[in-house]
Amino acid sequence: MAARGVGLLTRLPLGAQRNKVQRSLLRLLSCPGTVAADLRREEQFSGSAETGSEDRTPKKRFSEVQEERREQAQRTVLIHCPNKISEKRFLQYLSQHGPVNSHFFYESFGLYAVVEFCQKESVASLQSVTRMPGLGSEAAVPFRSRYFNLKLRNPLNQAAEQSSVHCSHQSSPSSKKLFELLCCAESVDDQLTALLKTFQLTEENTRLRYLTCSLIEDIAAAYFPGCAVRPFGSSVNSFGKLGCDLDMFLALDEIGNFSAQKTSGNFLMEFQVKNVPSERIVTQKILSVIGECLDHFGPGCVGVQKILNARCPLVRFSHQASGFQCDLTTNNRIALKSSELLYLYGALDSRVRALVFSIRCWARAHSLTSSIPGAWITNFSLTMMVIFFLQRRSPPILPTLDSLKSLADAEDKCIIEGHNCTFVHDLNRIKPSENTESLELLLKEFFEYFGNFAFNKNSINIRQGREQNKPESSPLHIQNPFETSLNISKNVSQSQLQKFVELARESAWILHQEDKECRSSNQPWGLATLLLPSVTNNISFVKKRKKPASERIKNLLESIKSSSTENSTDTNGKRAINTQA
Ligand code: GTP
Ligand code: MG
Numbered sequence: 001m002a003a004r005g006v007g008l009l010t011r012l013p014l015g016a017q018r019n020k021v022q023r024s025l026l027r028l029l030s031c032p033g034t035v036a037a038d039l040r041r042e043e044q045f046s047g048s049a050e051t052g053s054e055d056r057t058p059k060k061r062f063s064e065v066q067e068e069r070r071e072q073a074q075r076t077v078l079i080h081c082p083n084k085i086s087e088k089r090f091l092q093y094l095s096q097h098g099p100v101n102s103h104f105f106y107e108s109f110g111l112y113a114v115v116e117f118c119q120k121e122s123v124a125s126l127q128s129v130t131r132m133p134g135l136g137s138e139a140a141v142p143f144r145s146r147y148f149n150l151k152l153r154n155p156l157n158q159a160a161e162q163s164s165v166h167c168s169h170q171s172s173p174s175s176k177k178l179f180e181l182l183c184c185a186e187s188v189d190d191q192l193t194a195l196l197k198t199f200q201l202t203e204e205n206t207r208l209r210y211l212t213c214s215l216i217e218d219i220a221a222a223y224f225p226g227c228a229v230r231p232f233g234s235s236v237n238s239f240g241k242l243g244c245d246l247d248m249f250l251a252l253d254e255i256g257n258f259s260a261q262k263t264s265g266n267f268l269m270e271f272q273v274k275n276v277p278s279e280r281i282v283t284q285k286i287l288s289v290i291g292e293c294l295d296h297f298g299p300g301c302v303g304v305q306k307i308l309n310a311r312c313p314l315v316r317f318s319h320q321a322s323g324f325q326c327d328l329t330t331n332n333r334i335a336l337k338s339s340e341l342l343y344l345y346g347a348l349d350s351r352v353r354a355l356v357f358s359i360r361c362w363a364r365a366h367s368l369t370s371s372i373p374g375a376w377i378t379n380f381s382l383t384m385m386v387i388f389f390l391q392r393r394s395p396p397i398l399p400t401l402d403s404l405k406s407l408a409d410a411e412d413k414c415i416i417e418g419h420n421c422t423f424v425h426d427l428n429r430i431k432p433s434e435n436t437e438s439l440e441l442l443l444k445e446f447f448e449y450f451g452n453f454a455f456n457k458n459s460i461n462i463r464q465g466r467e468q469n470k471p472e473s474s475p476l477h478i479q480n481p482f483e484t485s486l487n488i489s490k491n492v493s494q495s496q497l498q499k500f501v502e503l504a505r506e507s508a509w510i511l512h513q514e515d516k517e518c519r520s521s522n523q524p525w526g527l528a529t530l531l532l533p534s535v536t537n538n539i540s541f542v543k544k545r546k547k548p549a550s551e552r553i554k555n556l557l558e559s560i561k562s563s564s565t566e567n568s569t570d571t572n573g574k575r576a577i578n579t580q581a
Helices: 015-029 032-046 062-074 089-096 121-128 156-163 174-183 186-199 203-221 253-262 278-295 335-346 350-365 377-393 399-405 439-450 493-515 525-532 535-544 550-565
Strands: 076-083 098-106 113-117 148-149 228-232 246-251 301-307 314-319 326-332
Touching: 015 399, 062 076, 062 203, 062 228, 062 278, 062 335, 076 121, 076 203, 089 098, 089 113, 113 203, 174 186, 174 525, 186 350, 186 439, 186 525, 203 228, 203 246, 203 278, 203 314, 203 326, 228 335, 246 335, 278 314, 278 326, 314 439, 335 350, 335 377, 335 399, 350 377, 350 439, 350 493, 350 525, 377 439, 439 493, 493 525
Parallel strands: 076 148, 246 326
Antiparallel strands: 076 113, 098 113, 228 246, 301 314, 314 326
């Protein structure tokens, strides 16, 4: 976990540009308006993710972060509190069970406290004095978890001491506040950085995610002692946006490994187990039982759906207290490896996360992505596209997966279900990029690159970092980095791809067109224009305040032509507009 209180300004990117960005951000943070102030408060209160986005922050391995967070979650409890409470008395009360290491409050249909004890034993001590509720006419399933309900014994006597506590926010700001924040920025670079800081998972939200997994693990452990429930996807890969779903998987393979290590002597002891025809059936059976458990006994687990016939069977439910939409799968080690790979890419260069967040927000604003499964592009695919684009810069900003594999040592070797998932894990062994391009330029170039990409014949491949002929006819082909015969964007339809291409071109056009003098704090500009619901409308907005159309188009063509010449080596000359995408 990152050290607390690391200030925003000490974690800014790009050594050379830092002073300029720092000055602009100082201006941004002193801008009258609530979001900037909130952002500053949030920064002071909590550390950011563990991604080492600043040179001086030690870069932790993914596995280290996972283990630390998991252990921390096991010492933590979740308490539903009365709406007003004396924080001091509350902590005194809990301290009877052992010292409290940290705590925070948040609101989600009531007031909740997340309390981390210094020792795991304190949790057991608190459980030992906790009673089952008497529910009057209803009956309770007597399940002893780490999710409690705190009641006041004498509400009237204690009223004088109760007050509202500071609550950490668990959701992203409204669009209005976001635009306010973006328009106060001084440059597009600052806008991207501000967007990242506003939307990234806070320290508290990350803790709540690990705690939720840990609470689910307690339920699953009733059937499978020694199992682990691990978060993956955007909750842990450093690209999670406040409000994103919580992907978790039940790791059962660790149970077997543990017993195998203990076996010695001339005999080999095995558990007597039930056999079923396939791994898929095992997964379905386990998830079916865990789904029932969550539905019947899981405190706060509601809307449980068992989606067992999907390609990857899962149980979907809402965890009411945390507000997370959860997807539970089993033994998803490859997905955890993908999360680790993305974490590594996110930590290598501070521009990566800023760019990914902006592209994800842009795609969401224009309904290119959706929380409902369908023919749309996913956030996972968009992240792969950004990584690929950054591998194609000159000099490259990110290394290819093959080069990360070549840096691996024996300890990094990893084969999962026959797929080679080996890559270097120690971030400090990877040489930083010499590329110093600004975020503004990269954003423009991203839109231009994919606005002109030959999707009809080429595949995106982060393993080799270059376009390859598509092995199949799906409109969009993005090679799965580990299961290389699979396309992670097979679901994307031609019309969705076309929409992506058109929006990318229009966004490139807007960014090329904007002149810096037009930037003001009360009209959308830069990233703010791109995030308005319809880019097409924005074009008319941009057009209104610009020169006559013929002159604009002429200028645009010239600027694109000149930038194509300058960067022709970056993209192997594949800048000719391909209208067949
Ligand atoms: P959000 O949209 O913020 O939830 O992003 P996410 O990265 O968490 O995506 P999602 O919840 O859809 O999927 C969770 C994880 O599953 C991803 O991060 C990937 O590791 C993995 N994943 C998602 N889609 C695919 C896919 O099509 N193929 C493979 N192999 N893995 C996938
Ligand atoms: Mg997810």
